[in-house]
Amino acid sequence: MQAFLKAIDYYLPQNVVTNADLAIEFPEWSSEKITSKVGIEERHIASENETALDMAVNAAEKLFNQGLVKKENIDFILFCTQSPDYKLPTSACIIQDKLGLPTSVGALDYNLGCSGYVYGLSLAKGLIVGGIANNVLLLTGETYSKYLLPSDKGNRTIFGDAATASVISNTGSAKIGNFSFGTDGSGANDLIIKTGASRNPEKENQTSIDENDNIISPDYLYMNGSNIFSFTLKSVPSLVNNVINKNFIKEKDIDYYVFHQANKYMLDFLKKKLKIEDHKFYEGLAKVGNTVSNTVPIALKELMSENKLQKNEKILLAGFGVGLSWAGCMIEIDELKKDSYHI
């Protein structure tokens, strides 16, 4: 049995923060400077009362409205988020109710960031190939904006909020191939929110200055950009290589590379380092920013909407970041029917 990606859609919150908006708050940065440095022009930010769960429900409703998959046929929900509504219960259980899915579904959340979508595809494939489920609803939803210190101009420039919905099934248009994974928990402190969970439940309500003169706080998201960048340079080339080997293909057989959209600088550097041709490399940060686990499925949906993928084309997906965690896989366009993905 094989597993296929059958449908994808995504949802962006209504509020848009442009570089001009950020330049008003941080006059030392011009709108043009932000665009040239990170390749992001605007990002969508969830409203105060809008959570990752709400957005994932919206993304799923959009997907069901495509008409390709019926709600009653979903038998498993996987929800990737680091912004759950509650410590308990599981957000995926609430999503079952909000979407009106059958109570016979299995549902679980999993906590991953930028590697999360590729991980989700692997879990969904396992459920399908193992004969455990027939139609898995894979959701990603993230609202890092709520974790950012208002004065954290670097991360506020990069991160945007979003949610996506995919259905993985035993039929569909993109066959899910083999995977490669990686984990290095020694880098946990490089991307972390230290307080608010079980280890340090109480907020510390304090700030300090890091070596690059940025204000940081244990109560908000902290990213050691240099260490994350260095980790990426080290891990992504071997990840790409492993995915190629595990799928028994050659580098030249890859038609498209879809990497986690971290920032333009990092993507351009990886493209150069891996000697990937421009037309094979997806870059789609400008209007959404780095949306964490949502970047890869948003990219896939955009590529499909733009009719950029052809039958038999092989696409290499790679996600990498918080954990530290990385994952890659190949998908192969099997039979691209006009009604598939319901563009």
Next chain:
Amino acid sequence: MELDLFIKNFAEQFDEADVSVFTAETKFKTLDDWSSMTALTVIAMIDSEYGVQIKGNDIRDSITIKDLFDKIIAQKK
């Protein structure tokens, strides 16, 4: 000679700074143009030119350009 080339490569990561002011003893994090973004470009340059992935911590622990150069030499061994 190698150190001189490294200093030149290092200086090129700065948008507006005058290349001639950079020496082995330059305390680079005190320069006005130094930022977390410059740190990324320095890591990228070292990866491209020397095939070594230095960490943010290596930059944090370096005071002068020579300090950083020594870390690259140590990692290449």
